[in-house]
Amino acid sequence: MSTAIAPSQMGGAPVHYRGPALSQEGSQPPEQQVGPRDLLRVVYRYRTMMVLIVGAITLAVLVQQLLSPTLYRSSSTVQVELIDEVGTNQADVNSRNAERVANAVRLHRSRSAAEQVIRDLDLVHNPVFLRELGNVPSDAKVLYQAATNKVLSMTTMNSETGSDLIEIAVTARSPELAAEIANQIPPSVRALRTSKSNERRAELLSSLEYEQQARARAAEETARHVADFRETHQMLVGAGGAEDLAQINRIAVQSAAATAARDGAAARSAGIARASQMQSTALATSGALDQLERRRGELVAEASKLGTSLGPNHPDVKRLGSQLAAVDSSIAEERGRVQAAAQADASARGAQMAQIARSEAAGDSAQASRLEGIVAGLSSMAYRNTSNTVQLEKLVREATLADDAYKAIAGRVEQVRAQMQLEGVSSSIVSPAVPNYDPIAPAPVKMAITALLGSTVLAFLIAFARDFLDDRLRTTAQIRRLFGLPTLGMLPLLNQDLSEDPKESPVIREPQSLFAEVARSAYTEVRALDRRPPAQSSNSQVVLVTSPLPGDGKSTVSLTLAAAGIAMGDRTVILDLDLRKRGALQRLQSDMQVPDLVDIVCGRANLDSLVSPRSANPYDGPDMPVTLDGEAGVPIPVEAASPHQIVLLSAKEPVAEPALLLSSSRLKTLLEQLRERFELVIINAPAALAVRDARAMCHFADQTVLVARWGHTTGDQMRAALEMLDDSVGGVIFDQVDYAEHARRRYGDSVQYYADSASYYSSPVAAREAMAARIRRMFRGHSWRPVEA
Known part of the structure; x- marks a missing residue:
């Protein structure tokens, strides 16, 4: 389940460990234990669905009860008797013969017994029974079938273990009709059983008599052969022995x-x-x-x-x-x-x-x-x-x-x-049925209460099963419990598609927005990851960004991290090695009138022609001009509004054989040059489960960051990707996180309370949906609307 309490996803140093840890006593870690609070969160998380289930079932039962006709029930008690070959009643001796009683019950509720009752009582011409039947078919055969089905639906049989008594209960709109049918079933069954048994035995007797005559002739013929042989050979009885x-x-x-x-x-x-x-x-x-x-x-x-x-x-x-x-x-x-x-x-x-x-x-x-x-x-x-x-x-x-x-x-x-x-x-009736004028149905209040309780239990089971079977990743607790990895950030879902132009990134255009704050926090967590020697002695870091499957948002995360690095004053470069298909980074590279990655690796261009001189941090200068923000008097740097440069190295067109490029020595040389020139080198790798390129690129980077699409990437996909990448993964970043839905689900982490901190952000944050919107989302997917903080 994804209901455990997790630490903040927007700050704090990452913790590196593998696999779910156990306590000293060997018990489950706290995040794996399900307590009453977790159950209440499940109820709260699926409360809309549960209310709909309970309301629909209770309302349906109540309407059905209110529209149902008044029903009466009459019961008769039948004793099953066993008659042996000499006519002795063996009911006392065989009273615990469960098989005999069970066979009698099956025979009393059989279709043949119902048809016999209809014939004996002539129910197809009984107006009271025809009113019970409702729509009377014109075809006689169909009428008999409908009447038989009706009698079977009206009749119930009950027998107690160890007893030879059977209770026959008939429910009908007429008490007299119910009692009449209940009293007629045993005689009809007896007549049916006798006739069927005698028919079968008559057929058997006829065949046996015919066989007896044939065997008599055969015996006589064989005896004659013996006598003739003795006479011919003068062998009296005992001769030859x-x-x-x-x-x-x-x-x-x-x-x-x-x-x-x-x-x-x-x-x-x-x-x-x-x-x-x-x-x-x-x-x-x-x-x-x-x-x-x-x-x-x-x-x-x-x-x-x-x-x-x-x-x-x-x-x-x-x-x-x-x-x-x-x-x-x-x-x-x-x-x-x-x-x-x-x-x-x-x-x-x-x-x-x-x-x-x-x-x-x-x-x-x-x-x-x-x-x-x-x-x-x-x-x-x-x-x-x-x-x-x-x-x-x-x-x-x-x-x-x-x-x-x-x-x-x-x-x-x-x-x-x-x-x-x-x-x-x-079988014989020991207690005949009498008309019972006390109705047994409908009982609206009783059935509504029963439906309410039953549907509540059913709704809770459905909600619990849905939450338990939901393998999609949404929380840091899941990542820590299932894979032993830290969550480096949870990038919010924007109300519009993220622009492919880095200059239009909310991290740069809206530095005080929730998205920018989370992006900068994720960047800080990425920068805090361990580095490989000799990179530990320098400030340069190479991070590989990949995802289990295409479409999880790794390119968006790469651009966001690069934008956050620029916003934090670090020189950042995106090295796009997802060269097999045309993606966002390749389209962005195509729009630039500069040489691409293939030109540099092939020697047609050098890195110096692409990298401009480093721009200083606007807060580093002593005489930085500022303006005042309204009445608050908060100083804002003038150069903060100017876009910072994000260096992108990608291919303008898909590469036919990317393996040759990845194995070239010039690419390794390029990486070394990028380490010298930039504080953060982000390698945008292909999806780990799509191709093997990401596994081959792991030795290029100090750490690997795995991108998971919130509510879309499953645990199996993440587990398969981690097995593919081995131990090189340093953390996970969630992309397209629906903060409103995440808070509504009450996972117990910091995102649950983000709306209460909306005053810290300049851009609107997601508001809780109305019930109608949640109902639509249950059938059409996730959506949310931003409101002003």
Whole structure:
């Protein structure tokens, strides 16, 4: 911002430093800090614009309120409900579903909902609504569009975070119409949502049913392919896989068991045959043999008894002996017969058992052979099934996929049918709207106060932004803060163009004017700049004057400094090295009937022919004649009115190759001669950003003075010029300074108070503009009028 307090621009020794300095604590320097006083200056600086903005906005709002019709507002409250697949109200569970409520709000304020309300209430034929509409279009389509836009503009929706309630507010000129529309929006939205949802789902269901039929045919066809393949290749379910191997293994086990049973039966039959031959008949008996054994025992017992008592020769004993011998003979005979029968019976049973074992062995052998054949057949079939498994699995996969797709489509069809009946988002009115006869608009006082406050804030922001974004240079504080350079002077803007003739300069013609005073002060500041050795030992000084861009007034500043030097009694010369284009100094050189700079550098003329003898300062002579100025009695030198000589060295015509002239040794020699003959040599250089000549000329001069056009040169232009010129710049001179505008902006520097010192100046100073003039200047640029001090 350019609102900092700056020291005087018309006096004081210059301070040489580079860049903005910091305080000891590392904070911003005072001129970079923005305080309340700076803000007040911004307000004062743009007060006219701010008053216009505030007045225009407040007046417009007030007129709009006074001309606006009386409006009424009615509100209804709607609760959003979520219905799941089984018809359960989930509003309590999902009351914080912000997305659901937000979607419902968007649907209630949609254009389709407004069109549905218009159809349901037949608003295009309602005279009350047509009065709300104003101009009724004759075309039906345009009428519906206008009615829809009107309903949308009349309706507002409000919903609180975390709540499933929506407030529908309708504003209209008729309270009854507002309440009617507010109560009709939820049913219309519900009907619209239901119809649109059912239409979409009906289309979806139709497409799904068609897809379901196609998938059913595909599933049936793939299943038929699998069945045909199994039938053709005799592959039952499970064939060609682990089932075949398991079956083969089971039959192979049975075959091995049958073979083992056959071998066991053969071995058993051979053993039975051998065992039948090894049977003993010693223990064979029969009933007759047992009876004879018992009779023999009785006879033996009776013979023993009688033999003890009667003796062996007793007839009874002999008789018993004879009977015992007969019984023994019968026993032996019977035993032989019994043993023979037993032997025959054992042989018959062994032969029978051997035959049975042989029969079992033959059966087991036949079963083993049959099972081996079955195993061989199954193995052969299993190999065939294995080779067909790839094709079968492909067919099975196709059949499975087709069946899964059919099941998915069938499930989706059932889901859509269920959703068409139950599922969806519904809304119901929990608090219907009633006509409210208390008007809500217009409120002129309230809106005017609001507009006044809001426009004041807006005007301040615009003023602050305008001041902040204004990069044009106007104050010494800006030069010091941004570039660390002193401001050597601020030449006032004249009410007429400055004459190119140095004799007509206000510095000489009006020595007591404000312009002359500032010019002399700037000249003093320039003369106080540091000089390069060995120039420090002499009174001669070479100053290079340039500007960022053409048109900033560097030629005017050069002439003004030269005129101020002459007025101060110093011999001054202007060396114009801006040779590329025809400017004010070249036109002035053309009017002189003397050789120009090119003639001197080329040797066609010498410097002595151009420089006349030095005229003495009129105040230096002891017997100087004077006159008295009126009643004040102030002595005025007689020779003060005579013009002093300003020596100008320029080219009469633009130079095609100025670089050759600048690099010539004769130009350096000319500069040395000028140092010897003049106290101040002013080099008028081209604009620094236009060509590189100014940078090449810096080594000619002791110091470089950069000219900035007040309110026109920007900070970026100045910064680019300083980067181009490096460290050779000793200060800045403002040209065409609008003192009246500068004072009105209240930058806090000495120019702000210059009007209070008007009595010191003989010429008129700029007066403050009237408001009408400031308004015109805001749109057409700067202008000011001088008034008598």
